[in-house]
Each structure stands twice: as C-alpha cells, then as structure tokens.
Amino acid sequence: xxxxxxVKGCLALLLWVLAGTAAAQLKSADNPEASPVWLKVQxxxxxxxxxxxxxxxxxxxxxxxRAEDAAIVPMALRTRLPAGDSRHVDKLYLIIDNNPSPxxxxxxxxxxxxxxxxxxxxxxxxYTHVRAIAELSDGSLVMATRFVKASGGCSAxxxxxxxxxxxxxxxxxxxxxxxxxxxQPVLAQLMISHPNHxxxxxxxxxxxxxxxxxxxxxxxxxxGVPVLTADLDFAISENPNLRFHFVPxxxxxxxxxxxxxxxxxxxxxxxxxxxx
Amino acid sequence: MRTGxxxxxLSLLCCSASAAGPLTLALDELAPGVYVHRGLVExxxxxxxxxxxxxxxxxxxxxxxxxxxxxTPALGAALRAAIARTTPLPVCYVINTHAHPDHVLxxxxxxxxxxxxxxxxxxxRLPAALAARAPYLRNAMQRDFGIALAPxxxxxxxxxxERRLELDLGGRTLQLxxxxxxxxxxxxxxxxxxxxxxxxxxxxxxEHLPVLDGSLRGWLxxxxxxxxxxxxxxxxxHGAPSTxxxxxxxxxxxxxxxxxxxxxxxxxxxxxxxxxxxxxGRLPLPGWRLAEQFHxxxxxxxxxxxxxEE
Numbered sequence: 001x002x003x004x005x006x007v008k009g010c011l012a013l014l015l016w017v018l019a020g021t022a023a024a025q026l027k028s029a030d031n032p033e034a035s036p037v038w039l040k041v042q043x044x045x046x047x048x049x050x051x052x053x054x055x056x057x058x059x060x061x062x063x064x065x066r067a068e069d070a071a072i073v074p075m076a077l078r079t080r081l082p083a084g085d086s087r088h089v090d091k092l093y094l095i096i097d098n099n100p101s102p103x104x105x106x107x108x109x110x111x112x113x114x115x116x117x118x119x120x121x122x123x124x125x126x127y128t129h130v131r132a133i134a135e136l137s138d139g140s141l142v143m144a145t146r147f148v149k150a151s152g153g154c155s156a157x158x159x160x161x162x163x164x165x166x167x168x169x170x171x172x173x174x175x176x177x178x179x180x181x182x183x184q185p186v187l188a189q190l191m192i193s194h195p196n197h198x199x200x201x202x203x204x205x206x207x208x209x210x211x212x213x214x215x216x217x218x219x220x221x222x223x224g225v226p227v228l229t230a231d232l233d234f235a236i237s238e239n240p241n242l243r244f245h246f247v248p249x250x251x252x253x254x255x256x257x258x259x260x261x262x263x264x265x266x267x268x269x270x271x272x273x274x275x276x
Numbered sequence: 277m278r279t280g281x282x283x284x285x286l287s288l289l290c291c292s293a294s295a296a297g298p299l300t301l302a303l304d305e306l307a308p309g310v311y312v313h314r315g316l317v318e319x320x321x322x323x324x325x326x327x328x329x330x331x332x333x334x335x336x337x338x339x340x341x342x343x344x345x346x347x348t349p350a351l352g353a354a355l356r357a358a359i360a361r362t363t364p365l366p367v368c369y370v371i372n373t374h375a376h377p378d379h380v381l382x383x384x385x386x387x388x389x390x391x392x393x394x395x396x397x398x399x400x401r402l403p404a405a406l407a408a409r410a411p412y413l414r415n416a417m418q419r420d421f422g423i424a425l426a427p428x429x430x431x432x433x434x435x436x437x438e439r440r441l442e443l444d445l446g447g448r449t450l451q452l453x454x455x456x457x458x459x460x461x462x463x464x465x466x467x468x469x470x471x472x473x474x475x476x477x478x479x480x481x482x483e484h485l486p487v488l489d490g491s492l493r494g495w496l497x498x499x500x501x502x503x504x505x506x507x508x509x510x511x512x513x514h515g516a517p518s519t520x521x522x523x524x525x526x527x528x529x530x531x532x533x534x535x536x537x538x539x540x541x542x543x544x545x546x547x548x549x550x551x552x553x554x555x556x557g558r559l560p561l562p563g564w565r566l567a568e569q570f571h572x573x574x575x576x577x578x579x580x581x582x583x584x585e586e
Contacts, residue, residue, distance in 0.1 A: 062550065068573035070412070072580050074550045119548060121580070125412050126419075150419075151573065158408035160490055160577065161461045163401065173584070177546050191583065201408040202427075210407070239580065243548070 026098065026127040028147040035129055037097040045093065045103070046141060051133065054144040057082060059092070059134040066149040067124040070157045072237050073148065077107075077132040079116040089116035091135040096235055098128035100200060104235035110226040114185035114247035118230075121237040123157035123198075126150050158201070159238025165195040172268035174256050182274040185245040190218065190256050192241075192266065198234040215240050217259045222272075223252025248274040299325065299354035303362055307471035309335040309448065311362065312511055313355065317484045319569050320347050320378045322421045327351055329378040329513055332475050333359055334468050336445020339368035342394070343466050343475050344513075345382030348421065349429060352382020369443055371452065372398040372433055373477030373513065374460045375405040376489070377413050383431035396433035397443070399454045399462035403432045437464060455479065458495035459487070465502070472508035474521075482515025485564040486528050488574040492536055492581055499529050527563065534559070539578040540585075549579050 032038065042051070054060060062076035079089045094105040099122075109116045116134070124130075127150050133143045159165060171193040180186050192215055199212025214234040220227040227246040246254065251273045258266040303311040311333040318324050326347030333355075334341045340359060345352045359367060372380045375398075387393050410430050417425045435441075437454040451467040459478045466475040479498060481487070488495070503522040510524050511517045518524040538559065542552035556575040561567040 064550070064553075064572075068553070069576045072549075072576050074548075074553070074576070076548075076550065121549065125415065155489070155573065156409045156412040158405070158412075160581070161457045162404070162408075163461065164457065164491075193584070200411055201404070202410070203404075203407060210404075237580070239584075241549075241580075241583075 026129075028127075028149075032097075032129040032131075032145045032147075035097045037102050038095070038129065038131070041095055041097075041102050046133075049139075049141055051141040051143045054134075054142050058136075058142045059089075059132050059144045061130060061132045061144050061146045063130055063146050063148055065147075067151040067155075070125050070151045070155040071123055071159060072121050073124045074119070074121050075130070076119045077117065079134050081136075087136045087138050087140075089134050090137050092116060092118060093131070093133040093135070094118075094120075094122070094235075095131040095133065096122060096124060096128055097131070098126035099124065099235050100198065101233050101235060104233050106231045108229045108231075110228065112222060112225050112227045112247055112249075113245055115245040117243075117245060119241075119243035121241055122235050123237055124148055124150065125157050157198070159195055162195040162197065162238065165193055165238050168193040170194065170258070170264065170266035172256065172258070172266060174254060174268045174270045176254070176270070176272065180248060180272050180274045182248060182250065182276055185247050186274075187243060187245055188220075188254060190220070190242045190244075190268070191239065192218075192258055193239055194260065196234055196236055196238050196240060213261055215258055215260050218242065219257045220244065220246065221255050221257075222246045222248055223250065248272060250274065299350055301327075301351065301354040301358045303333060303358045306511070306517055307468075307473050307509055310468060310471050310473045310509075311335070312517060313358070314516070315347075315378070315514060317515055317565050319566060325351065326378060326381070326421065329376075330477075330511055330515075330517070331355055331382075332466070332511055333362070334445060334448070334450060334466075334473075335363050335365060336448045338365065338444075338446025340365050341369040341371060341443060341445055341450055341466075342367055342386065343371045344373050344379040344477065345370055345386060347378035348381050348417070348423065349384045349425070352385030355382060356385050366392060367394045368445065369435075369450075370394045370396050370433075371443075371450075371464065371466055372396065372402060373464045373466070373475070374399065374462050375402050375409055376460065376478065377409075377416065379477065379513070380406065381413065381417070381425070381430070384429045387431050395435045396431055397435040397437065397441070397452065398433035399464045400436040400438045401454075402462040402464075403436070405460065405462045406430065406432055455498050455501075456494055457491040458498040460490040463490070463498070467505060467507070472506060473511065474502075474505050474507035474509070475511045476502065476513065478513035480510065480512035480525060481528055482512040482518065482524065483563075483565055484514035485561065485566045485570045486531055486574070487570050488532075488535070488577045492532060492539075492578045496529065496532055496536070499525055499532070531561070531564065535574055535578050536582070539575065539582050542579070543583055543585075549576065552579050 092107040173191040196214040313331040315328040332343030557572040
C-alpha cells in the first residue's frame, strides 16, 4: 500500500520531469512578436492599438546582452523625436516578458521633464525579451525590443541584504549631476533604500508567503510642478534607483514622493537655484 | 509527507541513474578524520554535473558532520555513498555554509530515512535567503540541468547559528561562526580545533574569481577578523586547500580591494552603473579563472553597494 503510493509518486514526478524538459528555452532569434506573455500584456494595455517598431529612432533600450547579476540589471530607456516633430513622449512602459510580473514600470512624463529618458535597475532571472514602449502625445505607440540572457549559476533576483535595506527603509538620496541651468534639462538621480520584496518567497516553517513589500509609486516635482510619476513593480531591484531629467524654470525645490505597497510614504527634497 | 519526500529522492535517484549511471565522488583525507571533495574550478553548469564546490566531511568518534552537500541531489547522494565507504559512523549534521545552490542542493540526499536523518545546520539568515531563492533555484535546475526539483527537495536547515555554535561529534568539536554580510548575508565558517582545519567555504575563493553576492566592505572586514584564526589548514569553497595561513587570504583580499578602489573612482567621476561596469570590466585580472563570468557581475554589485557611501 505504502510502496504502491511511492511508486505512483515516482511516476507522477517522472511525468512532470518529462513535461518540464519538453518546454524549450527561449532563444534570441525567437520572434518577440509571438511571445505569449507579450500577447497578453498587449491585449491588457494596448487592446486594438497599433504599435510601430522603433527603427533606431523615437525609443531605444540600453541593456547588457547578459544579465551579469540577476538582481541588478541596468536598463536605460531613451527617447528622441526627429527634429521638427512637435509631438512629445507622454509615457514609457517597461515590459520584461518572462518576469513573474511582466509590467515592470510605467513612467508618466509631465511637460516639465524636458527629456523623456529613464535609467533604472531591474531583476531579470530568465532569458527574456525586454520592451520599451513610448506613447506619444498624438496617441501613437512605438516599441523597442532587446533580448537579455539570464545570468548563470548562483545569481538570483532577490536582494543582497534585505535586513540592511529594511533597517534603513525609506532613506533616500536625491541629487543632480552637472550644471543646473534655467530652461535646460538637468540629470537627476533618486536612490531609495527599500528591500522591494516580491512576495514570491515562501517561509518553509509556516508555509506562508512573505507579503510583498515594494515601492509602487514615485512622484517627482520641481517648484511644485509635476515632472514625472512612475508606477513600479517588484521587478525593480532592491534599493530602487531612478535617473531622470527635469527642466528648472527658476529657483525651486526638486521633490520626490515615494509610496510603497504598505502605504508607507517617504519624501526627499533638494533646493536649487539654476544659473541663467 | 514522509512518503512524498521518499518519492522525490527515489525519482531523482532513478532519473540520474538512468541518465548517466550513479556518480562516484572522491574524498581526500587532508588531516586525520578531515576529508575534502574538491569541486572543479568552473561555473555551476550541467557539463560538470554541478560539481563545483568543495565539500567537507569531519569524522568524530560518535558521528560525522558534512560541510556542504553539493550542487545537485545526485551529488549529495554520491557524497553520502562516499562517506559510507569511508566510515560506518552515521552522519549527524549537514552544515550549509550559505544559500548558494552549489552548496545546498545535495541536502535532500541526506534527508531520508527521516528517523535517522541528520540535523541541518546553517546561519540564522540562511532560511530566509534560501526561501527567497528557492523558486529561482528550482527554475535554474529545470532550465540548465533538466532536473525537476520539487519544493520539498530543497531542505531548509532548522539548527540555526546566530553567532557561534559548537557541535560535538564525539571526541571532537566543531566551532561554527556566523558572519555579518560578506560573500552573502548568510556565511558560516567551520573550525575543527583538533586538526586546526578551517573551512571557510565561499568566504575564501582560491584561483576561482571571488563572487560578490553580499557586501564588498563587509567581506573585507570579515577577512580581517578571519586572520585571527589559529589555522593549520584552510579549505576554501572553491579552489585548492592551503597550509599557508593567513597568506591564503591575500590574493582574494587584493582583488576585493582593487574592486573597491576602482568602483569608488568610477563613482567619484559620476559614472553611471553601466559605464562603471564597462570600465572596471576591462581591468586585467591575471591569476584568476572565471573572470569572464563573474568580474562584471561583481562590479555591478559593488557599484550598487558603494553608491550609498557618503
């Protein structure tokens, strides 16, 4: 009886093994348009709308070909409209097809952002297509796609030291790089100390999942005028990091307001006086 | 539950046996009652069966302690068989030095039968680190090794070390020290005072480029503390054991200091993370293997840590 169960268990597992190994690994040459996750994301975010492929213009992604560290994969999303094009970029979507939650971030640019570029760091565990989709002010959509290989070996998306990140939860660094000139885009960086827990880890002793706890929204303003809002997911690495631009029109305060999934709120501000 | 676990072990054994035949694993006696299996200085990959970490065995008068169980369940089974060929004494402790797969995935091979199973021992922060990694480890086993690992096949230690714990093997005592975040946030060292053998696991890489998955500054601080051990023999997690103590730490410390200096320089120049990784990644690293797999990764982790410095 007991032995019978064991044999059945073994057979069930063998079937699972066979089914599992049949699933092919994604290759860079695979058609990104046919990715099943992308088809679902497309249906949920952009139903019925045409998405034009970027041809080296409008939107691009800079990412390493291979995720060196699955927990920290730098991503730069850059936009550039042709000279004379009067449209501007309203939104940027960052999609990582094979992450547990593919919609990694949605950035909403207010007119005061000047340059709709974003740099951040994400978690990437699987071979995956990564997409940046720009939504322009006339409602048109343009998409850039990159293939990123998974890292090998002992690298995994959870953070390095969640206890340390939690100990300094909500500590922020906001800074600007280079000269601050009136009417010119300024590069700024926001760092947030936060474990950004995915909620995917199960506690073995209680068999309960540790609740997700991550930064879900960042709002940036300058002199009280919105610059950028970011809706984020746990795909963003431990200690979230954003680089973005804003255009100062006069003296003011660069301000970052952060909300996490437990509705904890954190704020940081930097007073600036732009040169003429 | 017990039947389920037995089925997991059975299926893993029958699968690996049908694929390649049972593994035979060599144990070398480096000091009286102290055995080491040398892993290959390679990345954790199917081509080498995941056999890349050094595994330790210490035999007391009453029972045996295992220091890391290997990178796959099959390797764990081979280690268990090698121990059985070496001594009739039972394994009473399986110590996991940290939560990386090449050191812990063999645990399941020691978990049955439950009545005589050893205690599994680790740093107090290992269970959370392993739980956070478990879905990804199972995924990597499936993706890279074609092995389906049931959740129950990842055995999480229950004897946890906050700072220090001594384990009595009968006539010999092992001293286990839990360290602050260094290679990972859950590194544990094991010292056998009878032979003055120090198992540093991945706190020490020899020949294999060190891999940073914790804290660069923390690791350098821990290295300074480790120099106080009165050791005659040190066993690294990867690479050759050494009797040159504490000089055996010097090469690793040199690399970590280089990473620290270069990353700080890139941060001072206001390089972004990708620029910094490209720049640091071009440094020549004579004497180290696997630099291509791990150096850029280390630079990435170092940057993300050091950018928080004042």
